Amino acid sequence: MLEVENVSTMYGRIQVLWDVSLAVREGETVALVGANGAGKTTLLETVSGMLKPASGRIAFRGKRIDGLPSHAIVELGISHIPEGRRLFPEMSVRENLEMGAYLARVWKDKQEILDRVFQLFPILHARQGQLARTLSGGEQQMVAMGRGLMSRPSLLVIDEPSSGLAPLVVDEMFRIIETLRGEGIAILLIEQNVQQTLEIATRAYVLENGRITLEGASRDLLHEDLIKKAYLGL
Amino acid sequence: MMVTILDIIIAGMLLGGIYALIAVGLSLQYGVARVLNIAHGEFIMLGAFITWTLYTAFGVNPLLSLALCGPTLFLIGYVLYIVLFSRLRVRAASPGAYEGNSMLACFGLLFIIQNLAILIWGADIKGYSFFAFPVDFAGARFAANRLITLGFAIVIGLVFYLFLARTRLGKAIRASAQEPEAAGLMGVNIDRVLALCFGLGALMAGLGGALISMSYKIQPTMGLEYTMIALIVIVLGGLGSIPGSFIGGFLLGLVGSIVTYVEPGLALVAYYVIFMMVLLLKPKGVLGK
Ligand SMILES: Nc1ncnc2c1ncn2[C@@H]1O[C@H](COP(=O)(O)OP(=O)(O)O)[C@@H](O)[C@H]1O
Ligand SMILES: [Mg+2]
Numbered sequence: 122m123l124e125v126e127n128v129s130t131m132y133g134r135i136q137v138l139w140d141v142s143l144a145v146r147e148g149e150t151v152a153l154v155g156a157n158g159a160g161k162t163t164l165l166e167t168v169s170g171m172l173k174p175a176s177g178r179i180a181f182r183g184k185r186i187d188g189l190p191s192h193a194i195v196e197l198g199i200s201h202i203p204e205g206r207r208l209f210p211e212m213s214v215r216e217n218l219e220m221g222a223y224l225a226r227v228w229k230d231k232q233e234i235l236d237r238v239f240q241l242f243p244i245l246h247a248r249q250g251q252l253a254r255t256l257s258g259g260e261q262q263m264v265a266m267g268r269g270l271m272s273r274p275s276l277l278v279i280d281e282p283s284s285g286l287a288p289l290v291v292d293e294m295f296r297i298i299e300t301l302r303g304e305g306i307a308i309l310l311i312e313q314n315v316q317q318t319l320e321i322a323t324r325a326y327v328l329e330n331g332r333i334t335l336e337g338a339s340r341d342l343l344h345e346d347l348i349k350k351a352y353l354g355l
Numbered sequence: 356m357m358v359t360i361l362d363i364i365i366a367g368m369l370l371g372g373i374y375a376l377i378a379v380g381l382s383l384q385y386g387v388a389r390v391l392n393i394a395h396g397e398f399i400m401l402g403a404f405i406t407w408t409l410y411t412a413f414g415v416n417p418l419l420s421l422a423l424c425g426p427t428l429f430l431i432g433y434v435l436y437i438v439l440f441s442r443l444r445v446r447a448a449s450p451g452a453y454e455g456n457s458m459l460a461c462f463g464l465l466f467i468i469q470n471l472a473i474l475i476w477g478a479d480i481k482g483y484s485f486f487a488f489p490v491d492f493a494g495a496r497f498a499a500n501r502l503i504t505l506g507f508a509i510v511i512g513l514v515f516y517l518f519l520a521r522t523r524l525g526k527a528i529r530a531s532a533q534e535p536e537a538a539g540l541m542g543v544n545i546d547r548v549l550a551l552c553f554g555l556g557a558l559m560a561g562l563g564g565a566l567i568s569m570s571y572k573i574q575p576t577m578g579l580e581y582t583m584i585a586l587i588v589i590v591l592g593g594l595g596s597i598p599g600s601f602i603g604g605f606l607l608g609l610v611g612s613i614v615t616y617v618e619p620g621l622a623l624v625a626y627y628v629i630f631m632m633v634l635l636l637k638p639k640g641v642l643g644k
Contacts, residue, residue: 169540170539171536171539171540190539190544191536191539191540192539192540192541192542192543192544192545195540195541195542196542200540201540203536203537203540207534207536207537207540208534208537209529209530209533209534209537209538210533210534211529211533212526212529212530212533216526219526220526220527220530220538220541220543221541223523223526223527223541223542223543224541224542228523268541272541272542
């Protein structure tokens with residue numbers, strides 16, 4: 122479904138990604154793990170069109186998407202829930218969610234999708250009139266997730282949804298991701314909680330200093346020495 | 356005494372309506388599209404002169420010209436953004452560099468538009484008389500055209516507010532102002548929304564200019580004063596806040612009418628003093644958070 126082939130991305134003259142290749146198949150949950158500064162966010166931003174790769178090729182369902190602007194990529198069915206949430210702070214929860222349904226073909230069904238999102242996140246229903254900037258961190262992350270779902274994506278790209286959240290909220294976040302996985306949405310997930318992430322992912326990639334150094338079935342990676350030492354603290 | 360206070364307040368509202376309108380326009384261009392449009396006043400001047408020409412040469416009702424000036428100026432603004440500013444934005448090394456470059460480009464526009472206007476219309480002061488008869492309003496007397504101006508400013512302001520608050524495009528504009536990259540991730544074509552904002556800003560200037568020409572004398576060099584006033588209002592109302600600009604316009608109009616009552620020559624000086632005080636003491640605006 123998503124094919125990233127030999128992608129390199131630069132910030133000006135500084136190269137951050139080196140020949141990265143990665144794939145996500147229909148309905149699959151794929152984890153991308155790696156230390157801070159490894160380039161995980163840069164990779165997701167390259168996929169969603171926020172950054173242009175310097176070389177390489179990205180295809181989604183057979184169509185080349187590298188070089189397309191982000192508004193054209195979401196149109197194809199990739200929804201990126203960015204690091205740090207990036208909510209519209211001066212808009213209400215409801216308006217933030219509605220913005221997620223901005224695509225013309227989705228906008229007319231926004232009420233229906235909104236009801237669905239409120240089912241997943243009942244707290245957002247109660248908070249719908251509140252300005253996004255007045256929410257707690259956990260609630261803000263739920264708005265970001267809900268907003269990302271509003272475009273009815275076939276691939277969800279999620280960047281550190283649990284960062285800075287209390288353990289209970291983190292569990293809630295993983296529960297939601299498992300629910301989505303159960304609905305057949307493909308997911309590419311970056312997470313600091315490597316153990317929990319590998320448990321819900323089918324496959325995983327390890328990114329180190331801008332290069333993929335390891336990939337495989339999550340079950341196998343959980344027992345890989347490198348992962349145990351570097352990310353699981355075993 | 357009561358009547359005088361009421362007089363001053365109403366005169367302030369009448370002035371404020373225009374200020375609010377032109378400030379909302381500049382606020383869209385600077386607050387959303389990030390173009391500090393120093394040539395805003397020149398767009399106002401264009402609206403005023405188009406209306407004056409249509410009235411004096413063809414007898415077209417200035418209220419009808421409003422309906423013509425708006426779309427014309429919108430088109431000019433929209434196209435200018437696409438051919439000039441969006442390219443500057445793509446080429447700029449950083450957002451800060453873009454703001455600098457686009458402001459310089461606006462300086463150029465200011466001179467080009469102003470000189471073209473002098474070539475076409477000549478440099479001298481012009482005016483016409485339209486609905487200039489006095490009417491009694493809340494116990495005070497005002498020229499009818501001032502009341503028309505206020506009415507239109509309020510209606511345009513409200514319509515625009517509803518557009519921003521309720522419509523899909525209006526929401527996209529607000530989202531783009533607050534988090535442009537995230538708006539892009541939602542499917543908003545940022546470049547097009549910014550062009551729309553710049554166009555709408557020019558539209559407001561055009562409407563403002565047409566309304567101004569009904570009550571005030573006009574000349575090709577009139578623009579700078581209005582640019583300054585719009586700039587002061589958007590700082591007063593909090594940069595980027597459209598409702599703030601609207602309310603700020605009425606606030607400044609009130610100040611203007613109070614100062615004018617005491618000493619007519621000092622209104623602009625008073626505006627400037629307020630501007631400096633807001634920048635120094637409340638840089639996020641009197642109405643800002
Ligand atoms: N806007 C930027 N300009 C320059 N360098 C950047 C920028 N954003 C990130 N980087 C650098 O790119 C590298 C990868 O960053 P990032 O993709 O955010 O890593 P991760 O998400 O894995 O923590 C880091 O070294 C970071 O300093
Ligand atoms: Mg990151």
